[in-house]
Amino acid sequence: MIEYAIFFAGICYGAALLLDLWRIAVGPDAADRILALDTMVVNVIALLVLYGLWRGTAVYFEAAMLFAMVGFVSTVAYCRFILRGDIIE
Amino acid sequence: MEFIAELLISLFLVVSGVFGFVGSYGLVKLKDSVQRLHAPTKATTLGVGGVLIASMLFFFLDTGHISIHEILIALFLFLTAPITANFIAKTYMVANLKQEKLPKSSSECGWSIYDKPPSSDEDS
Numbered sequence: 001m002i003e004y005a006i007f008f009a010g011i012c013y014g015a016a017l018l019l020d021l022w023r024i025a026v027g028p029d030a031a032d033r034i035l036a037l038d039t040m041v042v043n044v045i046a047l048l049v050l051y052g053l054w055r056g057t058a059v060y061f062e063a064a065m066l067f068a069m070v071g072f073v074s075t076v077a078y079c080r081f082i083l084r085g086d087i088i089e
Numbered sequence: 090m091e092f093i094a095e096l097l098i099s100l101f102l103v104v105s106g107v108f109g110f111v112g113s114y115g116l117v118k119l120k121d122s123v124q125r126l127h128a129p130t131k132a133t134t135l136g137v138g139g140v141l142i143a144s145m146l147f148f149f150l151d152t153g154h155i156s157i158h159e160i161l162i163a164l165f166l167f168l169t170a171p172i173t174a175n176f177i178a179k180t181y182m183v184a185n186l187k188q189e190k191l192p193k194s195s196s197e198c199g200w201s202i203y204d205k206p207p208s209s210d211e212d213s
Contacts, residue, residue, distance in 0.1 A: 002147070005099035009106030009140065016113035016132065023116050023125075031122050031181035038173055039116055039129040045162065046109055046132075046140045050102075053144050056151070061158035068162055072169040079176035083183055083202065 006054050013043050013050070030082050034075060041071030094150050098143045105139025112136060122181050126174060133170050138163060 020043065023036040045064045052060030077087050108131050115128025141159040148156045179202050188203045198207045 001095050001099050002102070005102035005106075009102045009109070012106030012110040013136075016110045019113040019117045023113075029122050029181065029184060031177050031184065032125060034180060035125060035129065035177050036116060038177070039113060039132060042129065042133050042137055042166070043109060043113065045166070046105065046137050049137075049140045049144050049159075049162075053102075053140075053147055058148065058156060058158065061156075061162065064162055065158070065165070068165050068169075072165075072173065075173045076176055079173075079180050082180045083176075 003054070006050055010047065010050050010054075013047050016043050017047075034078050034082075037078070038071065038075045041067060041075075045071075091150075094146065098146050101139045101143035101146070105136045105143065108132060108139065109136035122185070123178070126177060130170065130174070133166055137166055 017040060020036045020040045024033050024040075027033045027036060045067050048060045048064040048067065052058065052064075080087050112129045112132025115131070116125055119125045119128055141163050145156060145159045148154070183202050188200065191200065194200050198204060
Protein backbone atom coordinates (compact mmCIF):
# COMPACT_ATOMS: atom_id res chain seq x y z
CA MET A 1 0.00 0.00 0.00
CA ILE A 2 2.83 2.39 0.85
CA GLU A 3 4.34 1.72 -2.57
CA TYR A 4 1.18 2.85 -4.36
CA ALA A 5 0.98 5.96 -2.18
CA ILE A 6 4.62 6.76 -3.03
CA PHE A 7 3.87 6.35 -6.74
CA PHE A 8 0.82 8.61 -6.45
CA ALA A 9 2.77 11.32 -4.64
CA GLY A 10 5.62 11.01 -7.15
CA ILE A 11 3.24 11.48 -10.07
CA CYS A 12 1.70 14.51 -8.34
CA TYR A 13 5.10 16.12 -7.80
CA GLY A 14 6.19 15.31 -11.35
CA ALA A 15 3.10 17.03 -12.74
CA ALA A 16 3.77 19.95 -10.39
CA LEU A 17 7.32 20.24 -11.80
CA LEU A 18 5.91 20.40 -15.33
CA LEU A 19 3.49 23.18 -14.32
CA ASP A 20 6.39 25.10 -12.75
CA LEU A 21 8.35 24.70 -15.98
CA TRP A 22 5.41 26.15 -17.89
CA ARG A 23 5.33 29.16 -15.55
CA ILE A 24 9.07 29.66 -16.04
CA ALA A 25 8.64 29.64 -19.83
CA VAL A 26 5.57 31.90 -19.89
CA GLY A 27 5.89 34.03 -16.76
CA PRO A 28 5.57 37.68 -17.77
CA ASP A 29 7.78 38.99 -14.98
CA ALA A 30 11.14 38.13 -13.46
CA ALA A 31 9.42 37.69 -10.10
CA ASP A 32 7.23 34.93 -11.54
CA ARG A 33 10.24 33.07 -12.83
CA ILE A 34 12.06 33.30 -9.50
CA LEU A 35 8.96 32.08 -7.69
CA ALA A 36 8.57 29.14 -10.09
CA LEU A 37 12.25 28.19 -9.60
CA ASP A 38 11.78 28.30 -5.83
CA THR A 39 8.72 26.06 -6.12
CA MET A 40 10.69 23.66 -8.32
CA VAL A 41 13.35 23.37 -5.61
CA VAL A 42 10.68 22.55 -3.02
CA ASN A 43 9.11 19.92 -5.29
CA VAL A 44 12.47 18.31 -5.98
CA ILE A 45 13.18 18.10 -2.24
CA ALA A 46 9.89 16.25 -1.81
CA LEU A 47 10.77 13.93 -4.72
CA LEU A 48 14.18 13.15 -3.21
CA VAL A 49 12.64 12.25 0.14
CA LEU A 50 10.05 10.11 -1.67
CA TYR A 51 12.79 8.27 -3.55
CA GLY A 52 14.63 7.59 -0.30
CA LEU A 53 11.40 6.29 1.18
CA TRP A 54 10.87 4.01 -1.81
CA ARG A 55 14.41 2.63 -1.59
CA GLY A 56 14.25 2.41 2.18
CA THR A 57 17.56 4.23 2.72
CA ALA A 58 18.32 7.41 4.62
CA VAL A 59 21.08 8.51 2.22
CA TYR A 60 18.91 10.94 0.32
CA PHE A 61 18.25 13.23 3.29
CA GLU A 62 21.69 14.77 2.89
CA ALA A 63 20.94 15.41 -0.78
CA ALA A 64 17.60 17.00 0.15
CA MET A 65 19.27 19.19 2.80
CA LEU A 66 21.92 20.34 0.30
CA PHE A 67 19.23 21.04 -2.27
CA ALA A 68 17.28 23.15 0.24
CA MET A 69 20.37 25.24 1.08
CA VAL A 70 21.49 25.75 -2.52
CA GLY A 71 17.94 26.58 -3.58
CA PHE A 72 17.60 29.26 -0.89
CA VAL A 73 20.95 30.84 -1.72
CA SER A 74 20.25 30.84 -5.46
CA THR A 75 16.80 32.39 -4.99
CA VAL A 76 18.21 35.17 -2.83
CA ALA A 77 21.09 35.75 -5.25
CA TYR A 78 18.78 35.98 -8.26
CA CYS A 79 16.47 38.39 -6.40
CA ARG A 80 19.37 40.58 -5.35
CA PHE A 81 20.67 40.63 -8.90
CA ILE A 82 17.29 41.87 -10.17
CA LEU A 83 16.93 44.31 -7.25
CA ARG A 84 20.34 45.96 -7.19
CA GLY A 85 22.09 44.82 -10.39
CA ASP A 86 24.75 43.18 -8.28
CA ILE A 87 24.84 40.25 -5.88
CA ILE A 88 27.54 41.38 -3.46
CA GLU A 89 28.04 45.14 -3.30
CA MET B 90 4.47 -3.55 9.66
CA GLU B 91 1.03 -3.08 11.09
CA PHE B 92 -1.85 -2.23 8.84
CA ILE B 93 -2.76 0.93 10.77
CA ALA B 94 0.77 2.28 10.46
CA GLU B 95 0.85 1.62 6.71
CA LEU B 96 -2.50 3.32 6.32
CA LEU B 97 -1.29 6.37 8.25
CA ILE B 98 1.91 6.66 6.20
CA SER B 99 -0.01 6.27 2.92
CA LEU B 100 -2.51 8.91 4.03
CA PHE B 101 0.26 11.41 4.76
CA LEU B 102 1.89 10.67 1.40
CA VAL B 103 -1.33 11.09 -0.59
CA VAL B 104 -2.27 14.32 1.20
CA SER B 105 1.20 15.77 0.63
CA GLY B 106 1.13 14.81 -3.05
CA VAL B 107 -2.23 16.51 -3.53
CA PHE B 108 -1.03 19.67 -1.81
CA GLY B 109 2.19 19.72 -3.83
CA PHE B 110 0.17 19.56 -7.02
CA VAL B 111 -2.28 22.21 -5.80
CA GLY B 112 0.59 24.59 -5.09
CA SER B 113 1.94 24.41 -8.63
CA TYR B 114 -1.55 24.42 -10.15
CA GLY B 115 -2.22 27.69 -8.32
CA LEU B 116 1.08 29.02 -9.65
CA VAL B 117 -0.27 28.48 -13.17
CA LYS B 118 -3.90 29.39 -12.56
CA LEU B 119 -3.80 32.61 -10.53
CA LYS B 120 -3.86 35.82 -12.53
CA ASP B 121 -1.58 38.31 -10.83
CA SER B 122 2.06 38.04 -9.77
CA VAL B 123 1.31 38.98 -6.18
CA GLN B 124 -1.55 36.48 -6.05
CA ARG B 125 0.82 33.83 -7.34
CA LEU B 126 3.04 34.33 -4.28
CA HIS B 127 0.30 32.70 -2.23
CA ALA B 128 -0.02 29.33 -3.95
CA PRO B 129 3.43 27.68 -3.54
CA THR B 130 3.41 28.21 0.24
CA LYS B 131 1.02 25.24 0.38
CA ALA B 132 3.58 23.08 -1.40
CA THR B 133 6.29 24.20 1.04
CA THR B 134 4.44 23.71 4.32
CA LEU B 135 1.83 21.00 3.80
CA GLY B 136 3.41 19.17 0.86
CA VAL B 137 6.98 18.78 2.07
CA GLY B 138 5.77 18.62 5.68
CA GLY B 139 3.53 15.66 4.88
CA VAL B 140 6.29 13.78 3.06
CA LEU B 141 8.69 14.38 5.95
CA ILE B 142 6.16 13.23 8.57
CA ALA B 143 5.49 10.08 6.52
CA SER B 144 9.23 9.43 6.22
CA MET B 145 9.76 9.93 9.98
CA LEU B 146 6.97 7.45 10.73
CA PHE B 147 8.32 4.97 8.20
CA PHE B 148 11.89 4.98 9.47
CA PHE B 149 10.74 4.94 13.10
CA LEU B 150 8.65 1.81 12.49
CA ASP B 151 11.32 0.28 10.25
CA THR B 152 14.37 0.65 12.48
CA GLY B 153 13.05 1.72 15.87
CA HIS B 154 15.18 4.86 15.94
CA ILE B 155 13.80 8.38 15.63
CA SER B 156 15.55 10.15 12.73
CA ILE B 157 16.02 13.90 12.98
CA HIS B 158 17.12 14.63 9.41
CA GLU B 159 13.51 15.36 8.55
CA ILE B 160 13.13 17.90 11.32
CA LEU B 161 16.28 19.66 10.08
CA ILE B 162 14.95 19.90 6.52
CA ALA B 163 11.51 21.08 7.66
CA LEU B 164 13.05 23.67 10.02
CA PHE B 165 15.31 25.01 7.28
CA LEU B 166 12.45 25.27 4.79
CA PHE B 167 10.11 26.97 7.26
CA LEU B 168 12.82 29.46 8.26
CA THR B 169 13.77 30.41 4.71
CA ALA B 170 10.29 30.54 3.13
CA PRO B 171 9.35 34.02 4.48
CA ILE B 172 12.75 35.45 3.48
CA THR B 173 12.43 34.29 -0.13
CA ALA B 174 8.81 35.51 -0.27
CA ASN B 175 9.93 38.94 0.96
CA PHE B 176 12.69 39.10 -1.66
CA ILE B 177 10.36 38.05 -4.49
CA ALA B 178 7.76 40.64 -3.45
CA LYS B 179 10.49 43.32 -3.43
CA THR B 180 11.59 42.26 -6.91
CA TYR B 181 8.02 42.62 -8.13
CA MET B 182 7.70 46.06 -6.49
CA VAL B 183 10.88 47.36 -8.12
CA ALA B 184 9.76 46.25 -11.57
CA ASN B 185 6.07 47.18 -11.49
CA LEU B 186 5.21 49.76 -8.84
CA LYS B 187 6.00 53.46 -9.03
CA GLN B 188 6.87 55.18 -5.79
CA GLU B 189 4.11 57.78 -6.23
CA LYS B 190 1.46 55.08 -6.13
CA LEU B 191 2.51 53.85 -2.70
CA PRO B 192 1.46 55.45 0.60
CA LYS B 193 4.16 57.31 2.47
CA SER B 194 6.37 55.10 4.57
CA SER B 195 5.97 55.66 8.31
CA SER B 196 9.68 55.21 9.06
CA GLU B 197 12.28 57.96 8.80
CA CYS B 198 14.31 56.26 6.09
CA GLY B 199 11.51 55.65 3.57
CA TRP B 200 10.92 52.53 1.53
CA SER B 201 13.91 50.22 1.46
CA ILE B 202 13.68 49.59 -2.29
CA TYR B 203 13.51 53.24 -3.39
CA ASP B 204 15.46 55.20 -0.80
CA LYS B 205 19.04 54.94 0.33
CA PRO B 206 19.74 53.24 3.66
CA PRO B 207 20.47 55.58 6.57
CA SER B 208 24.18 56.34 6.68
CA SER B 209 25.99 55.60 9.88
CA ASP B 210 28.58 57.89 11.48
CA GLU B 211 31.52 55.85 10.26
CA ASP B 212 30.55 56.39 6.63
CA SER B 213 30.37 60.16 6.70
